[in-house]
Amino acid sequence: MDEELIVLKSIYLEDLIISNDKETFVNIRIYSNGDENDFDHDKRLLYVTLIAELPSCYPEIESPKITLCQSRGLKDEQLNELNSLISSCLELNYGSCVLYECIELIRSKLSSYELPHEACAICLTSIDNxxxxxxxxxxxxxxxxxxxxxxxxxxxxxxxxxxxxxxxxxxxxxxxxxxxxxxxxxxxxxxxxxxxxxxxxxxxxxxxxxxxxxxxxxLSPTMRQWQEKMNALFQQQKEKGGIIDLDRNQEIIFT
Incomplete structure (x- = not known):
């Protein structure tokens, strides 16, 4: 295990954090692939943090416990898919050092997602390009x-x-x-x-x-449903007198 951690540290440098308490923990924020000449991670759209708890009997007897958290630009289905990929990778590589494979598997998958799932907060439509x-x-x-x-x-x-x-x-x-x-x-x-x-x-x-x-x-289907719901609520409130119709009230006053 120690040799694996030394190799990982030489590859990922300060991006990889290793801590030792009762167990050994490995923490790394994984970004989607970007321009190889661009070392500014913050310019990349997607990331997720991987935390691996390494038991004392890793890798021979027990696999690491891997958690994905603190993501940006990912929806729940994509996080679930990443977790499934990690589980499969751990199963296929049982008994072997597996952290590098897990990290690069996630990095490759993040790059395939490419686009953030959030809609543009100005026009409220999806970002497709x-x-x-x-x-x-x-x-x-x-x-x-x-x-x-x-x-x-x-x-x-x-x-x-x-x-x-x-x-x-x-x-x-x-x-x-x-x-x-x-x-x-x-x-x-x-x-x-x-x-x-x-x-x-x-x-x-x-x-x-x-x-x-x-x-x-x-507009996305979700936004259309939201608009229809708000319009129905507006009409309901208007019928109950909860919305002031200025034109109608003006006619009543003049009458």
Whole structure:
């Protein structure tokens, strides 16, 4: 076992954490395959953390207990599939050192998943093209053109607010014109993301009926069901008087 851990440490370096208490634990965050020249793991879309508990009689008598946790961009079915693959790998390699095989098996599978399962939080439709993905510094996924449109609108708002403060001779502590917030968590987007968005050729703002209709047609079945449910609830509340109909009330007042 010690020789296996030495080899793994030489391969994965600081990514692999080994701890010894009553049992030996191996902890590694596994990313999908990326550009071999790109050592910035944070640019990769998917990851999962593998924790292996190695019993004292491993590998001859007992297999390691492997847990997958702290994933990003994976849905439950994919995590279940990864767990099944690990179980099969442990069974096939019983009595042998198996950690490297498990790690690389997961890495290969993550790369096959490729796309995050979350819908774009701006348009609420699925992300089906890897080239149309942008991940923010706070780890949220959007269509590039959706986030670019959002950033352009926010940039205009901030410029107007900044100019208004100057015109009214208010003291401005810092230039906030580039402090564009993430639509989900409101964390300030990094300057690199902003620069990429505002100069992106994929930028387009949906501002006419045709494009809005196209957006509606592309809604996922789940979103369509949600819309129908909300519309039914709205009509129900309206019939019970829970929704104020301004036009109707105005007619009653004038009558």
């Amino acid at each position: 890897r080239n149309d993905i942008i991940k923010t510094n706070c780890h949220h996924f959007y269509h590039k053109h959706c986030l670019a449109s959002y950033a352009k609108l926010k940039k205009v708002e901030l410029e107007e607010k900044f100019q208004e403060l100057i015109n009214n001779k208010f003291f401005i502590e810092k230039d906030f014109r580039n402090d564009i917030e993430d639509p989900v968590c409101r964390q300030i987007l990094s300057s690199n993301i902003i620069e990429q968005l505002l100069s992106s050729s994929s930028m387009k703002i949906i501002n006419d009926n045709h494009e809005n209709e196209e957006l509606i047609r592309n």
